Amino acid sequence: MKAYWPYWAKISNFQENNPTNWHLLPFHLMDVAAQGLLLLERDKTLANRLSKLLKLSLEKLKNLIIFFFCLHDIGKFADTFQSKNPELYQKLLNRTHPKAGNNNHAEIGYYIWKKYLAANLFEILSQNHPDLEAYDLEDLLIPLARAVMGHHGAPPSLESDCLEDSLTAEDKKAITDWFNTLCELATLDWLEDLLHNYDEESLIIASWLVAGMVVFCDWLGSNPNHFPYHNQPIEPGEYFESIAKKSARQALEREGLIPPPVAPVQNLAKLFPGFTSPTPLQAKAEQWEPTESPQLVIIEDATGAGKTEAALLMVNRLMAHGAGQGFFFALPTMATSNAMYSRMAHVYGRLFQETTEAKASLVLAHGSGRLQTKFLRQKNRSNKNPLEQDAFCAAWLADNRKKALLAQVGIGTIDQALMGVLALRHQCLRLLGLSRNLLLVDEVHAYDSYMHGLLCNLLKYQAAFGGSAILLSASLPQKTRQELVDAFNRGLKNPPIQLKEDHYPLLTWSARGKVREIKTPAWKRNQRKVRVDFVSDKEQVLERILSAAEQGHCVCWIRNTVADAFDAWKTLKDKIPPENLHLFHARFPLGDRLAREEKIQNLFGKNSTQEQRAGQVLVSTQVIEQSLDVDFDVLISDLGPIDLIIQRAGRLQRHPRPYRTLEPILIIHAPEFTEEPGEDWYKKPFPKAAFVYPDHARLWLTARGLKQKGFIQVPEGVRELMEGVYGPEVEEQIPCGLQASFYEAEGKSLSHQSVAYFNRLNLEEGYAAQGDKWLDDQNAPTRLGEKSTNLYLAKWDGGRLTPWYKETDPLHAWAMSQVNVAAYKVEGPAEYEEPITDAIEKTKESLPDKGKFSVLLPLFKDPVTGCWQGEARGSGGKKVALICSRDFGVEI
Known part of the structure; x- marks a missing residue:
């Protein structure tokens, strides 16, 4: 009998601390390997990307995965692990005196690989390669070994050689026997090809995906509902073929993890029934033909131009070309994520072909995703006939935000994606999900310099894995667009390409080391001139609100702080009936906020009626500018940066309403404009908002540009307004009184970029310890401030x-x-x-x-x-x- 049989991996059914059932370690190792094998067979995107990175055929890739996954818990052969349960320690191994030493089986496993198993492989390989050095083989395989041994969420590290004390002579004999059995179970044909086609950079990149795979497979493979426990020896080959592989196949089926076939290329009307006439942007998306390579698309167009529909048309085409089997849609806030989830629930199914065994999952992934009412209803539906449901959610994917990115369609905050490139436990699982899918990022202009730095790093990873990305924005400074394109091309090892086009709207398409900047015609319905009227006196603002409400118009005042919103609401409370006055900000308890979002959407949304809207007044903070599809007859905004002002203007008379005759005028509540402002020009009238938008120089540039123009010309004038605030020449135009504010803000922005660079994981180092500590999600540094x-x-x-x-x-x-x-x-x-x-x-x-x-x-x-x-x-x-x-x- 082989020496590896009396070792346990999993235990259950305790009676007075005594386990009555256990799963032998060789079986668990084969369970996880079988899960990896079945995942490759069912997930063509993942299999193809790993094959390309490792330069292996699919069959040899399968053997590599079986070999390494059968070693993922090799550290559990250690005496210090086995003695964790004294009853089984004595019953199976006939031992009563545990060794003192490290009982972290991941670290012990890594030690076993470096000290013993790599040497065993070298001995086998050197027979045909007499010139091969041991350290060459170790360098070749260490990224994969590290990825597999780090399956508990963080890469293993070797602090000292004291790990040898965790092993007995019997343990080492069991490990040797298991290695020899493994070499029969999974042939080593992959090793010759890996050595012959050695590409260090590609192998290191592949280590991130292998790390995610083994976490995924270990989580499934540790579930006794899928892999029943066996505590008596069974011939390994028979167990693997007849039991483990069958259980792995059923696990994928039961948990809804088999990716369905993607839909063929479709037009707008087929993908969005009821959309009969595409906007110019959507028409461009319909005509777009992607290449076979990883590609980045940046969509810049005005609010209401149909960016989301255009992006999904491109997703449909990319998926049909084999560029991904699903997508993750990242948004700036939980509110925007909730709104997008509601929109996507009725659409996403048309991007896939339903089969009797596979249906696409839709998962809401953010800090409170499991609390969103519509998601809960969908998640808790009866599964008796999921194919009849609009939105289907695999429960296994929905019970943990780390797994949510593995769904065919994920909707969530950008934080969930950025966690993939930060030193957080199980970040590799997020990268695995993103790498198989397309990455969509909305409201790209909304991210500060820190988040922008992390996003650039994420794009680099996505490109390196062979993935594609689509970014959406109302407008971007030229510098920001250039940095995004450069980051994606760095992941492909392409040289930087200088962007030249300043047209707006614009499609920027980067693929195969080239960039096309495609001018997009403006949609006629979006072509409008919004007059801008500055009001410095707060009392005048209040008068205009009351006057408009009395005339039956609906009004919104967007304030820059919660305190200012409270102040305005309290003032208006005595003058407007309570049923007509509403307050919206981020400081509502979550349940109340979700209910308030729904109420505001009904009152001011696209389908609201004239009777519903008449005389209604909303005082809100910035949460209204992105999260909800609402519009108002009259809109007042506190002065903010130009990109946010343009975004807010999109909430002014956004939807056509035949009864409305009022001219669209954006009223901006701002300090009195002067060519020579003092340092307290903004801070004095807005003491609280001065901390929210500390770059008062750019606020002054915003006011100056709008004052000079007198209007916002959409879309023709958008780029000019943006570059007038963020362009390279603005520094010399800043008045003396605001230069200190400008340079302080610039210094802070550069500092945040440096922090992003310091915090982010380095793609080129592979799945390895990068820093002192890998954090849990609740400490995720996805945002500064x-x-x-x-x-x-x-x-x-x-x-x-x-x-x-x-x-x-x-x-x-x-x-x-x-x-x-x-x-x-x-x-x-x-x-x-x-x-x-x-x-x-x-x-x-x-x-x-x-x-x-x-x-x-x-x-x-x-x-x-x-x-x-x-x-x-x-x-x-x-x-x-x-x-x-x-x-x-x-x-x-």
């Missing part, structure tokens, strides 16, 4: 604390009762006395994070106002009062 505190709002009923939001599922209720506030406003909990302190401690146990990363805030009802009030600890230990209401959210 002010820190926030997560509050869970709890009502005090006199005896206990209950979630602000009522739900039958307690975890869901608490999650829907959370809200983020700036950390400088709330640093921690206030001090309470009994019985409140006791209730807080008890309630923390029911919170999703057990209160480790959040503050539980007790709220007490005011009998006079009906509002709920609470206290917290603010900056410097000061007491901070908070008031909460479903009407206005959380006021601090």
